[in-house]
Amino acid sequence: MTLTIAANWKMHKTAAETAVFCQSIRREESKFAGVDVLICPPFTAISAAAEALRSSSIRLGAQNLHWEEKGAFTGEIAPSMLVEFGTSAVIIGHSERRQIMGEQNEQINLKVKAAIKAGLQPIVCVGETEEQRMQGATNKIIEEQLLSALEGLTAAQVSGLVVAYEPIWAIGTGKAASPDDAEEAASMILRLISDHYKSEKRAGPIIQYGGSVKADNIDAYITLPSVSGALVGGASLEAESFSALIQAARKAVLH
Numbered sequence: 001m002t003l004t005i006a007a008n009w010k011m012h013k014t015a016a017e018t019a020v021f022c023q024s025i026r027r028e029e030s031k032f033a034g035v036d037v038l039i040c041p042p043f044t045a046i047s048a049a050a051e052a053l054r055s056s057s058i059r060l061g062a063q064n065l066h067w068e069e070k071g072a073f074t075g076e077i078a079p080s081m082l083v084e085f086g087t088s089a090v091i092i093g094h095s096e097r098r099q100i101m102g103e104q105n106e107q108i109n110l111k112v113k114a115a116i117k118a119g120l121q122p123i124v125c126v127g128e129t130e131e132q133r134m135q136g137a138t139n140k141i142i143e144e145q146l147l148s149a150l151e152g153l154t155a156a157q158v159s160g161l162v163v164a165y166e167p168i169w170a171i172g173t174g175k176a177a178s179p180d181d182a183e184e185a186a187s188m189i190l191r192l193i194s195d196h197y198k199s200e201k202r203a204g205p206i207i208q209y210g211g212s213v214k215a216d217n218i219d220a221y222i223t224l225p226s227v228s229g230a231l232v233g234g235a236s237l238e239a240e241s242f243s244a245l246i247q248a249a250r251k252a253v254l255h
């Protein structure tokens with residue numbers, strides 16, 4: 001089993017800071033066997049990360065993309081511009097983009113399709129707000145976000161995805177979801193996908209949990225039956241804490 005652990009740096013780190021981080025994390029790389037490690041820096045640091053991660057098994061990801069190949073879209077980044085630097089994955093529909101930038105389900109679907117067309121692995125984020133959870137709407141919200149994001153994809157395309165379950169109230173708050181809640185959402189995502197795409201549950205996408213994941217709680221999530229990875233914000237910003245988290249995940253699952 002491969003674990004997929006991705007660092008979502010959000011709007012942190014200059015190109016110079018990125019190079020320093022990547023040099024440090026490379027020194028730890030021999031401790032990551034069996035873990036698919038991804039670093040998703042800001043766009044302006046992708047070139048520096050690509051350079052520093054050359055011939056490393058740590059993969060490079062981005063945090064967003066536009067669905068068109070080129071055109072009059074001021075401030076946007078096309079899939080080919082990410083591929084040019086060896087980026088192999090992209091976070092799509094993160095709750096901060098949904099909530100702060102007003103990203104809609106339809107746009108997220110266009111982005112997922114554009115990423116796949118360009119050969120990028122989408123990391124599709126879904127998750128409810130605290131209010132939606134209190135109202136008992138969690139499952140409905142996850143289903144809506146998931147099925148609209150995957151609309152029009154083939155079963156084979158869906159099986160290559162990463163889906164990150166990130167309850168919004170757990171992001172950056174230190175208040176991680178309970179392992180039971182994370183498992184309930186992750187298993188529902190796998191069930192929805194196997195129902196819709198008639199795929200084998202085992203061959204389905206990788207499900208990550210995200211939201212206040214750290215070295216000292218990763219074992220509770222990574223050992224859940226439906227979870228095989230994590231999307232990590234705050235704890236991925238220092239090479240030391242990110243390395244500790246990856247090693248803790250390995251220890252819990254791979255021994």
Ligand code: PGA
Binds near residue numbers: 008166170174232234
């Ligand atoms: P966090 O962020 O680990 O800082 O909670 C996770 C995310 O937003 O992807």
